[in-house]
Amino acid sequence: MHGIQSLHVLKGPVREKEKREKERSELRDLVGKNLHVLSQIEGVDLDMYKDTVLPRVLEQVVNCKDELAQYYLMDCIIQVFPDEYHLQTLETLLGACPQLQSTVDIKTVLSQLMDRLSNYAASSAEVLPEFLQVEAFTKLSNAIGKVIEAQVDMPAVGAITLYVSLLTFTLRVHPDRLDYVDQVLGACVKKLSGKARLEDGKATKQIVALLSAPLEKYNDIVTALELSNYPRVMDYLDNATNKVMAVVIIQSIMKNNTYISTSDKVEALFELIKGLIKDLDGSPVDELDEEDFKEEQNSVARLIHMLYNDDPEEMLKIICTVRKHILTGGPKRLPFTVPPLIFSALKLVRQLQGQDGDVVGEDVPATPKKIFQLLHQTIEALSSVPAPELALRLYLQCAEAANDCDLEPVAYEFFTQAFILYEEEIADSKAQVTAIHLIIGTLQRMNIFGVENRDTLTHKATGYSAKLLKKPDQCRAVYACSHLFWVDDQDGMKDGERVILCLKRALRIANAAQQMANVTRGSNGPVTLFVEILNKYLYFFEKGNPQIYSAAIQDLVELIKTEMQGDMATPDPSANAFFASSLRYIQFQKQKGGIMGEKYESIKV
Template sequence: MDEIDEEDFVEEQNLLARLVHMLVNKDHEEMFKLLTTARKHFGQGGPRRLAFTLPPLIFAALKLVRCLQGSVVDDEASVSLKGIFQFLHQTVEALSTVPAPELALRLYLECAEAASDCGLEPVAYEFCTQAFVLYEEEIADSKAQVTTMQLIVGTLQRTYVFGVENRDTLTHKATGYSAKLLKKPDQCRAVYACSHMFWLEDEGGTQDGERVLLCLKRALRIANAAQQMSTVTRGSSGPMTLFVEILNKYLYYYEKGVPQVTSNLIQGLLELIVTELQSENTAQDRTVDAFFANTIRYIQFQKKRGDNLAECYSSIQVTNPP
């Protein structure tokens, strides 16, 4: 038997995937039956086809979750939120063995966010845990690790269902893995991005200024280490952009009213950046200079606003960048 042409195979599977989105029934019970029946048939197609056929099934099931969200449905009923999430877990798990670990991880996170929106903490926690397991065991490429950590941190920012213990466990894992990325710039950016997990402005969201500041200080230490390494290698301006990025994060939280982010810390960071830019060991880079100059102009603009924010900025002294 002749081998199937790869292009024809992909086109065939994409057409089949589109067919899933045409399965529509206003009766939730019947719709769930359609999805489970399709899942049984797709499972017989072999592992090569699953990466194409299972994702649309997962998104169709998530759409059904949104339809049931907020409605009172007995867990013992023929179709329930817990039953759909069980179906989702089994389906994504099948994808993780195709192997399509990156795709499975993304879908675990999608399911976790949906479970959070439904107020199902144990379910959301299980999906997040499975995402971390895949990250630990299957995501080896450094670029894929960076992208994956961005997705994980972003998901944890948008999930509000977790109690203190579960949230601490998940955020601790996220910050830990962020600090272990291969390259220093990636570590730095991932760690300061983690700060957003600890300051959620939505009602009921976590607001932990101490953890925010810890993330920013940790990112600053990583940036400083990167700068020291660049000095050893005869000067580079690359790490300097990290300092300016961190400064902008400090300004963001300062405006949000995080009490631990003070004007004194911002002043110290401004002076550090000016000193480093003037150092003979730092190579000149117009991009970094322009970035820092724009940040200074922003601070100067805020000082002239004539409102409460201007009052906050009044104690920060700035000069024109070198």
């Protein structure tokens, strides 16, 4: 019995509320129709609306003190009267807003008003002077400030929504007034000041909308970088959303192929995307999803190539600015961000190729030497990661660039650093094989070194080659070293004696591998090594190396045939095909005739 009585008690207020809302809805429809009729009456022109109709209607709205009624009436006024009337009576209409009940959904009313005015402005270029004449932006901005001040309990999302609407209005009506856009962002910052980062998802979404609007309007991040309050608004985003917004900014740059061409703008840009550049508020990078993290850092790497200026001095400033920021990124980020910076700097080096000058102080003009010093320090940062294989590759790239700039001491220093990394940091056997071939390949392309420096480096390279863990790897690295002593376009680098020493050493290693063939044999086994060495003999034979005799090639051919036909031989189709192709080549050269044909004549295949 008691429960039934309680239910009746509860139902009473519910029914009463439903009844009130129904009455209000009917009243709204009635008032709305009356206002609509009023707007259609002949004789209700702008002057009558301004002097009589609007003041009387607004007086009724303010005095009724009912939040729903006030909202309905304001909404009706905005919907039924012409846009031109609203523009010409903006101050009067907006003046009523702060006087409404604090619980009125004024943000929706004002948003609808601004949306109507935006569409009106877009309808014809002829009406734009009217907006300037009545100072529509200033009036709307002041009104929003007063409403937010009057409604002290308005949640952050409500205030931000108002600023989004105002910004949308500004971008459509006054796209050339960046000061207006920055003013809106500044007002938003003022409203949010004193608050921690927003945790409210709806408010965060509105801030993203606020920040995205200028990017979408201008399609040019450079314009957004001129807005001093843009980064201050971003600071109120939580870390995850901050990074999402940073990615949106980078995507805008890539999509519009926008080059950022001054160090000041690069500084401003990196302030915007700092959520991708370093850990914010101690958020450890280990907590991030690995795939998301890689994609974020790859986007930063792509961005670095969009920072460019033809002027070497400004470009060097840009490189220094980027370097300052990315070196704060920590060990997980550096392997992604250091390489594009290095290649950007090397591009500048190529531009300055041929210029020289000692590095003295910070004010020295951009010279290759100065940039190489910066590159050396930057690659060193990878040692803390550690990423020795990546650092070694970058040192070798720099060595090659220094070679082209005719800077022997610099090139030698980069090679020295690469060798130190190889000796002290690269322990994995596969990584060693890759590294030694990179070293040999780079050294082969160098033409700047004097006899002493070149001998030191080639001696080290051949020594490391012979110490690789697996015999086949040793063999291939050693015969690759033969090219260090015979470079076609350099007369001073044709040492036939040292070439043959490398090839004979490779043969000895291949023979040693053959001794172990009973234990391990496969497609990359000893016979393949012999065929590879045969091809090296043929290469240098054709290049005119006086130490390579046709008899030696003949002996090698016979050795391979014997190995392939031996009792212990395991069928190896790829090696057989490789050898058969080599023999066909010898036969082809013999049949071709001429001087080369005569050289090959004594070789029997």
